[in-house]
Amino acid sequence: MAGNAVAREALFALRETIARIEGKVLPADTTCVGSKAEKPFAARPKPGEEPSSRFLPLGVPAFDAVLQGGLPLGELMEFRGAELRDAGAVTGFALGLCVLLHRHFAKVTGRPLVLWIGEKVVAMEAGLPVVQGLQDFGLPANHLLYAAPKGIDEALWLAEAGLESRAFSAVLLEVRGNPARFGLTESRRLSLKARAVGCSLLLLRQAGEEEASSAVFRLRIGPAPAVSRRLPDGSTLPWSLGNPAFHLAFEKSRLPALADFFLEWNPHDRQFSALPLPAAASGEKPQPAHSGALLSASGDRPHRPQPLGHVVALHRAS
Amino acid sequence: MRLTALDEVAERIGLKKLQGVAEARAIHPKLEVIMADAAADRRFLAAIADWCDRYTPLVALDGEDGIFLDITGCAHLFGGEAALLKDVLSKLQQFGLDVRATVSSSPGLSWAIARYGQETIVGDGEAERALAPLPLSALRLDEQMVLSLFKVGLRQIGDLFHKPRAPLARRFGAGLLLRLDQALGRDEEPISPRRPVASLSVERRLAEPVQAEEDLLHLALQLAIALKPELERQGLGGRLFELLLFRVDGAVLRLSAGASLPLREPKRMAALFRDRFQALHDDLDAGFGIDIIRLNVLQSESFSAEQQDFSGSGNEQAGLGTFIDQVAARFGADCLLAPVGRQSHLPERAFLFVPAAEVVQGLSKTPPLAAEATPCRSERPLRLFRHPEIVEATAAVPEGPPVSFRWRRTLHRVRRAEGPERLASEWWIDAKDTFTRDYFRVEDEVGRRYWLYREGLYERETNAPLWYMQGVFA
Missing domain, CATH: 1.10.150.20 (5' to 3' exonuclease, C-terminal subdomain)
Structure with missing residues (x-):
């Protein structure tokens, strides 16, 4: 019996170690020998632990469910844009998360700053952050530090030093493509560092391929048509561009995500909300964005839908 | 061409200054003539002056061939004027220089x-x-x-x-x-x-020259520790430090490192130089060794000591300061930037990046850019191109939004557009005939949102307005 207990003890210690490596939390009762040892190790918070201390819910239930409760704090997360012209969408979504993290940390601890590390290549091809634009988006510009490293080596060093300094609520690391010098080893190192200091590291991979990394999840972010601006009376203003919308697909996550997500960022409320469908499918037909008077639609063309009903008798020809 | 300077042998065989080279060669066919290089001479003199820093901080150049040293109050450190002079002359003679003093x-x-x-x-x-x-x-x-x-x-x-x-x-x-x-x-x-x-300076003369980087860093730490009491006494903290390494062969290496906040903690000073050392890496050549190492405080500010509470909060600012200093020491001050708004309605002029170290003290305390500074404007994009990129756009004349545009060799069809937002040129900066811009926020078929503008009002300013892409929205 004693031998059995010792073996169990060893087993638990091993499980605990594995759980720690995987970043999961052990249920409190599994540490006592002989209780429900067969209970699977879920990433559920301990009973005494506030769930919000490890996760930051986005407020979109389906999305939070895939993330097992919300945005994990103090982890490496990867956001990938397939093309460089999607840089706006990738940046926007990641900045939205930064705003949430920023608000959360400003409340919890006094860490108001966000560090944005943007490789020079990306800055040249996709542009620099704009103070006024960030403000419109919900992030006060005086809470941002922007680092412009020359190469990936400098960028990685900056990311690690930034995490180490514990002065930031979030660190954005923006890279172009899949640099050879930023492989699994480096990403593992950064993710361990992020976990150790409890600061989230958001990796933006602009125009990059899918690549194995030690990020806790990877999202592919694409553009999505925005819904029209909402008017106070509940209707929408036709042909206008409302809040930014994003098309998200999980490429790597602990729980499988079956469908893509369409989220919208509300800069005034500073929160994400779900879009039911991309706006293109919601009834608005695409039309040229010409504000001038449209010509009347020409009739009698073969592509026009035929009038309903049957032709019983043709008009007289003469 | 004429001779401008002669060495001892040439003087002995009877050549003169300002003598023609052809004539001198006629007298001595084996004469070796080197082109005079005034800039190199000046650099050499400056290097000697640098070397003289070991005797006094007040070293002045005098013309093309002289150096003044103000040794007021320094001579006793070397055992009196005669000993000092002897030391200078003998050391310079060892470098092969004929010096009179x-x-x-x-x-x-x-x-x-x-x-x-x-x-x-x-x-x-x-x-x-x-x-x-x-x-x-x-x-x-x-x-x-x-x-x-x-x-x-x-x-x-x-x-x-x-x-x-x-x-x-x-x-x-x-x-x-x-x-x-x-x-x-x-x-x-x-x-x-x-x-x-330097307002404060500490130096260490070594009996044996050292070469290893760790030894130098250790010495820097020792100097920083020696500096601390004096900084405390004066109530100062250093903002800009300089580490002088006097090499045995006469070269002087100068490393400067700035701190974003007034600093007097020896370990952090040493850490600044560790980053500088790592940034220089191969450029830092200790040669046959360093025999004098000196730490100068070039800029200092009053240091407000703060008591830390038990929870250790207040470390954030210190952590941030350390991070900014580290980055500045390693990659230069231009690497880490903070955006600052400016009073301008043209988007590319409305913000500026300044080195983070300059604004760190006001960081996150200054109020966000006042909304009334820009009373009425449409949304701004998240990212702005450094230079607006020209696009070929199809748009209705005179003032319609683009229907389609070709940007970076790809055709984008515009699905919706908002605009125009008309921004006049800043005539007080630009030329008088700079064109007005009409900005449009457009969305293409997939949902990418761009910021385009048309430069020039049709028929009022130009007949062929050009279209530019200036930024992307989220």
């Missing part, structure tokens, strides 16, 4: 004796005696003046001593008497040191 109470006197006299140390009351037999050019006069003095029979400096001053001044100008007074020490003559004198 004089210690005296005024720069003019030293200049005269070093170039024309024999003595090495001139005491306070001996100026007249030492100067009297020297030729007039020892007074740093121009040739014309020397010639005209020569014509009236004045050949030595001693001849001027007892002449009445007023006629001399009337005939030869005030310059002559000024030079004479400067040489005799009657008139104060300042020298202009090459570098500002």
